Amino acid sequence: MKPLLFLLAVMMLVACAVPVYGADYMYHQYRTTILVTDPEHSADLIIEWVEDEGGYYTYKSQEIVVLRVPAERTGVLRGYLEQISEAVVEVSVQSRDLREQIVTLRSRIKSGEEVLRRNLQYLDQADVEGTLAIEREIRSLLTELESFKGSLRKLETDRRYAYFEVVLSFQEQTLPQDIPSSFGWINTIDFYYFAEEGP
Amino acid sequence: MRFSRFVLAAVILLLAASCSRIRVEPPDGFAEYKTRELWGPRVYRAVSPEGMLFKARSVRNYPPQDLDFWKEALFSHLEKEGYRPAGQAEVFQASGDGVLFEWAVPYGQEDYIYLTAIVPSGRRIAVVEAGAEYSIYREYREVILNSLKTISLR
Numbered sequence A: 001m002k003p004l005l006f007l008l009a010v011m012m013l014v015a016c017a018v019p020v021y022g023a024d025y026m027y028h029q030y031r032t033t034i035l036v037t038d039p040e041h042s043a044d045l046i047i048e049w050v051e052d053e054g055g056y057y058t059y060k061s062q063e064i065v066v067l068r069v070p071a072e073r074t075g076v077l078r079g080y081l082e083q084i085s086e087a088v089v090e091v092s093v094q095s096r097d098l099r100e101q102i103v104t105l106r107s108r109i110k111s112g113e114e115v116l117r118r119n120l121q122y123l124d125q126a127d128v129e130g131t132l133a134i135e136r137e138i139r140s141l142l143t144e145l146e147s148f149k150g151s152l153r154k155l156e157t158d159r160r161y162a163y164f165e166v167v168l169s170f171q172e173q174t175l176p177q178d179i180p181s182s183f184g185w186i187n188t189i190d191f192y193y194f195a196e197e198g199p
Numbered sequence B: 001m002r003f004s005r006f007v008l009a010a011v012i013l014l015l016a017a018s019c020s021r022i023r024v025e026p027p028d029g030f031a032e033y034k035t036r037e038l039w040g041p042r043v044y045r046a047v048s049p050e051g052m053l054f055k056a057r058s059v060r061n062y063p064p065q066d067l068d069f070w071k072e073a074l075f076s077h078l079e080k081e082g083y084r085p086a087g088q089a090e091v092f093q094a095s096g097d098g099v100l101f102e103w104a105v106p107y108g109q110e111d112y113i114y115l116t117a118i119v120p121s122g123r124r125i126a127v128v129e130a131g132a133e134y135s136i137y138r139e140y141r142e143v144i145l146n147s148l149k150t151i152s153l154r
Helices: A002-014 A039-052 A071-084 A099-125 A128-160 A184-188 A191-197 B002-019 B067-081 B134-148
Strands: A026-036 A056-060 A064-070 A087-097 A161-170 B043-047 B053-060 B090-093 B097-107 B110-121 B124-133
Touching (some): A026 A071, A026 A128, A039 A071, A064 A071, A071 A161, A099 A128, A128 A161, A184 B053, A184 B067, A184 B124, A191 B053, A191 B097, A191 B124, B067 B097, B067 B110, B090 B134, B097 B124, B097 B134, B110 B134
Antiparallel strands (some): A026 A087, A056 A064, A064 A161, B043 B053
16 A cells, blocks of 8 residues: 555656646637528538647537637637628627636645655654554545646646637528519529428 | 321320429438329429428420529529528539529528529429428438439429
8 A cells, every 4th residue: 555655646746847838827718609501511610620720629519619729829710700600790708817726726736745745754654553644644635636736737728728609690681572583483482482382 | 187186286285294294202201292193293292200391393494594594593583582592502413404502591480491403404494492490401401412313304
């Protein structure tokens, strides 16, 4: 049990180097509605674009696509959405500064690792009862550290990838009008007559 | 003499009548509306379990024109009426060259796709219409296109 715990603890300490991605701590959440004639095709186009840009999608349906877009590419995506749609009906953005949460988590991880390091030092000198108590402490610390690191990873992902919800709305339109054609048979082509005539 | 004229006239009439009949393989999964017409139906109808309609008929190619002419005439007319294209025109091969358009139309609270296709063939033009709510249409689009390729006039 002891060597396994020791190995785990050492691995945690080695992995303690917390990555830093640039100086921007903002997390952006976008929600946009676009009008398209073919929602399914448009969803495929958007996903293809996002994957080419290094992002990914988390949900896709005929009504909505949820994306994680590299933060620096969100402006380009907005341009792309304008390009593939009839109109961009609305765009809303919510931004959150993650700095405080990230700094807090980093300091908790750092102090947790410090306690872990000290506990490991005590482990060799403790008697059986002491060893068991330290092992319990180490186990609890490892769980706590894992949770902090998970939260930190999530925040780092949020920093790097903006959250983008694209609502695919079918193209708005008014009802077609009945305008006579010079060609008799063309006058018989009418969706509403066709639909209401039945089989 | 009078009898042979009568027979000739009857044959011509039958031929003329038979020329306006349409032949088409039903879209896979659709139920056909059978008719008792001897030479085949003038208007062919089929319907999917969800109620998606498929209708094919023939009209007179008058003034006699080719596919490009009727393609332009049909597209510009429906667009002028306010139908919105839901994609590009697609050319397909049936008994002759044909073209299809898909249109986005609001119907009730739902969004429908309305397909219109034409296949000019000599003095007649095969005209096909199909339509359904968007998701149902997507489900049957492929079988509708397969069916269009089997259209012939006789």
